[in-house]
Amino acid sequence: MRLLIAGGGTGGHLYPGVAVAQELLSREGGHEVRFAGNSRGLEAKVLPSLGLSMTPIRSGGLVGVGALSKLRGGISTVAGFKDSAELVASFRPDACLGVGGYVSFPVVAYCALRGIPSAVQEQNAVAGVTNRLLGKVVKRVYLGDPSAAKDFPPKKILWTGNPLRQNFSAPFPYFPPRAGEEFRVLVLGGSQGAASLNRIVPEALRSLSIPVSVVHQCGKGKEEGVAGAYEGVAGIHVIPFIDEMAKAYAWAHLVIARAGALTLAELAAVGRPAILIPFPFAAGNHQEANALSAQEKGAAICVTEKELDAPKIAALVEGFSVDSSILEKMAESAAQSAKRRAAADIVDDLLRLSGRGDR
Numbered sequence: 351m352r353l354l355i356a357g358g359g360t361g362g363h364l365y366p367g368v369a370v371a372q373e374l375l376s377r378e379g380g381h382e383v384r385f386a387g388n389s390r391g392l393e394a395k396v397l398p399s400l401g402l403s404m405t406p407i408r409s410g411g412l413v414g415v416g417a418l419s420k421l422r423g424g425i426s427t428v429a430g431f432k433d434s435a436e437l438v439a440s441f442r443p444d445a446c447l448g449v450g451g452y453v454s455f456p457v458v459a460y461c462a463l464r465g466i467p468s469a470v471q472e473q474n475a476v477a478g479v480t481n482r483l484l485g486k487v488v489k490r491v492y493l494g495d496p497s498a499a500k501d502f503p504p505k506k507i508l509w510t511g512n513p514l515r516q517n518f519s520a521p522f523p524y525f526p527p528r529a530g531e532e533f534r535v536l537v538l539g540g541s542q543g544a545a546s547l548n549r550i551v552p553e554a555l556r557s558l559s560i561p562v563s564v565v566h567q568c569g570k571g572k573e574e575g576v577a578g579a580y581e582g583v584a585g586i587h588v589i590p591f592i593d594e595m596a597k598a599y600a601w602a603h604l605v606i607a608r609a610g611a612l613t614l615a616e617l618a619a620v621g622r623p624a625i626l627i628p629f630p631f632a633a634g635n636h637q638e639a640n641a642l643s644a645q646e647k648g649a650a651i652c653v654t655e656k657e658l659d660a661p662k663i664a665a666l667v668e669g670f671s672v673d674s675s676i677l678e679k680m681a682e683s684a685a686q687s688a689k690r691r692a693a694a695d696i697v698d699d700l701l702r703l704s705g706r707g708d709r
Contacts, residue, residue: 351379351706354441356386356407356457357449358393362612366471366494367449369513371402373693374700376516384441386434386457405441407433409453430456438464444704447471447696448484455480462487467703471696473512473611475643476636477501489703492696494611495643510696511689512615517596519690522620524681526674527603532563532585533671536602536622543569543590544608546658547627551606552579554663560671561585565601567592596620603677604670606663609641609652615692617649621685623677624650625666627658648683 353374358364364387371383387393389406397404410426434457446461448454448470462468462484469490472481475497485491485502493499494512527533535555539547548568555562556579563585568576570590577588592598599605599620607613609628617624626644628637641652653662670677701707 351444351701351704352382352384352442353700354384354386354437354443354446354457354461355449356446357451357454358385358387359391359451359453360610361392362473362610363450363454364391364393364396365515365612366473366513367447368396368400368402369515369693370447370449370471370696370700372516373513373697377697379706384437384443386437386453388451388453391451391453405433405437407437407453407457409451409456427452427456431460434460438466444706445469445700447700448481448488449473450478450481452480455484458484459487462489467700467705469696469700469703471510471513472498472501473615474498474634474636475611475639476634478633478636490699492692492699494615494692495640497639497643508695508699511692512611513693513696514615514619515596517594518616518619520596522596522600522622524621524678524685526677526681527671530561532561533558533667534563534601534603535565535667536598536605536607537564537566538592538605538607538613539567539569543567543572544627544629546655547606547608548572548576549579550658550660551663552576552583553660554667556580556583557660557664558667560668562667565589565592565598604667609637609644611636611640614640614644614650615689617644618684618688619690621681621688623670623680623684625653625663626650627653627655630655644684644687647687649680649687650684651680 355367385404386407408429446468448458468488471492473494475495477498491502491506493509565587580586605624609626626641628641644650645652
């Protein structure tokens with residue numbers, strides 16, 4: 351099967367596509383994968399490093415702020431359809447998968463209109479605008495969270511969970527911190543960092559009465575300021591972006607993070623407890639929906655941006671250090687919520703849709 355995967359912009363959109371690509375390419379049959387992405391997006395850097403090919407597609411926002419923004423978005427989208435036509439003519443895909451982001455719209459829509467079996471993968475509990483529109487024309491919608499089912503035609507839905515890269519397939523046993531041991535905290539603000547986490551979490555961890563070791567993903571260009579906020583605390587490692595996420599999770603006793611869908615899927619796969627601080631301006635407030643879903647399962651604690659302050663985070667961490675059984679229960683609940691066959695199930699279905707399943 352020749353599979354065209356469209357989307358990106360952020361890790362939350364890109365890496366599920368990478369997971370599907372890795373799953374397909376690991377199978378016998380001479381399969382091929384091509385990504386369609388933005389030349390300025392994260393995908394332009396990540397995909398070549400993974401040995402995956404990408405064709406740049408022009409694209410723009412479907413919902414702009416102001417007339418000029420909408421006009422620019424419309425012009426870019428029209429150009430994206432032209433780029434998509436050229437890509438489809440040269441690559442001749444058997445199927446197309448959209449993983450979210452502006453660039454997925456012209457590519458997936460063009461493929462669907464051409465009769466190429468097409469699908470979208472929605473990561474969040476609340477579907478994004480692009481996927482909601484594409485849901486009207488594709489054959490299948492793969493859901494990371496069943497809460498998003500309300501946004502799509504029921505007959506098209508397949509709840510697979512969110513696909514993860516192959517380095518998340520190994521077992522990740524969890525052991526809470528022992529008495530006197532450093533409490534290992536992993537802080538994640540997404541692939542671009544998060545200003546409030548970069549400001550408040552260092553203040554909270556600096557005030558603790560227990561020994562801590564911290565790895566803090568802060569976003570590009572923010573290392574110096576965040577490292578300075580931890581001044582006086584030993585065992586601090588501040589970096590702009592973490593490439594080996596599975597290893598970072600395996601190291602941690604506790605994760606403090608935004609509530610993107612990919613982060614939640616990774617937390618479930620590795621079975622790690624978390625304090626989730628949803629980004630309040632996410633489209634449709636989907637991060638809060640993601641965080642509340644994890645909290646209801648007993649896998650995390652949701653702290654909204656309005657509730658967020660250093661004393662609250664410090665109190666939660668201190669409480670976990672006093673009673674580590676809370677962490678163990680959260681880790682167990684997280685692991686129980688994992689959908690470990692997501693990438694395989696999506697590939698199986700795409701092979702069926704394309705008519706290549708028995709070849």
